[in-house]
Amino acid sequence: MAFTIIDSCTGCSACERRCPTAAIHGIKKEMYYIDANLCIDCGACGVVCPDDAILDTVGVLCQQVKAQQRPKAFVQLEKCTGCVYCVNSCPFDCITMEQAPSLLIGAGGIATTVAVVDLKKCTGCTCCELDCPYDAIHIWRQDDERAKVLDTHNKQLWGGSSSTEAA
Numbered sequence: 039m040a041f042t043i044i045d046s047c048t049g050c051s052a053c054e055r056r057c058p059t060a061a062i063h064g065i066k067k068e069m070y071y072i073d074a075n076l077c078i079d080c081g082a083c084g085v086v087c088p089d090d091a092i093l094d095t096v097g098v099l100c101q102q103v104k105a106q107q108r109p110k111a112f113v114q115l116e117k118c119t120g121c122v123y124c125v126n127s128c129p130f131d132c133i134t135m136e137q138a139p140s141l142l143i144g145a146g147g148i149a150t151t152v153a154v155v156d157l158k159k160c161t162g163c164t165c166c167e168l169d170c171p172y173d174a175i176h177i178w179r180q181d182d183e184r185a186k187v188l189d190t191h192n193k194q195l196w197g198g199s200s201s202t203e204a205a
């Protein structure tokens with residue numbers, strides 16, 4: 039079953055703007071609906087709904103999540119091959135290919151260019167994660183320990199700046 043919208047929806051449109059497959063439709067200030075045939079169950083809508091109006095695939099109410107904790111894409115630079123699949127799959131043009139950090143190349147990194155995510159634009163929609171053939175990009179909440187550890191590690195590789203700043 040796809041995500042669904044229930045009648046507490048006030049038609050604010052926050053969910054519609056984050057949906058990677060344009061599955062959400064409606065008229066502002068009226069109840070929106072999700073096209074089950076288009077929904078890929080990514081959850082990007084549920085974390086922004088202010089009205090407790092979105093149910094997940096098993097009918098559980100999605101919780102709104104603070105902006106700084108919402109899921110985002112994190113790249114494991116050592117595994118990235120620079121194949122560009124994720125760049126092509128991102129519906130929001132968040133990903134660019136950048137020169138791999140010299141520390142990574144010096145340590146036997148496999149790519150000369152690697153994926154870099156603009157975290158401000160990323161909705162955590164999972165399209166890149168689903169398309170990456172090398173398990174090199176992960177959607178994690180920003181307060182997830184794995185995200186924090188990888189972010190710190192990547193910052194060290196980029197020589198102190200964040201990957202977003204390096205983009």
Ligand code: SF4
Nearest residue numbers: 057077078080081083
């Ligand atoms: S779960 Fe994802 S694909 Fe489905 S309606 Fe929400 S944002 Fe769109």
Ligand code: SF4
Nearest residue numbers: 118119121122124170
């Ligand atoms: S799809 Fe995966 S391996 Fe390819 S560029 Fe993106 S993160 Fe790197």
Ligand code: SF4
Nearest residue numbers: 128160161163164166
């Ligand atoms: S999760 Fe990946 S595909 Fe989706 S918006 Fe973020 S970078 Fe783009």
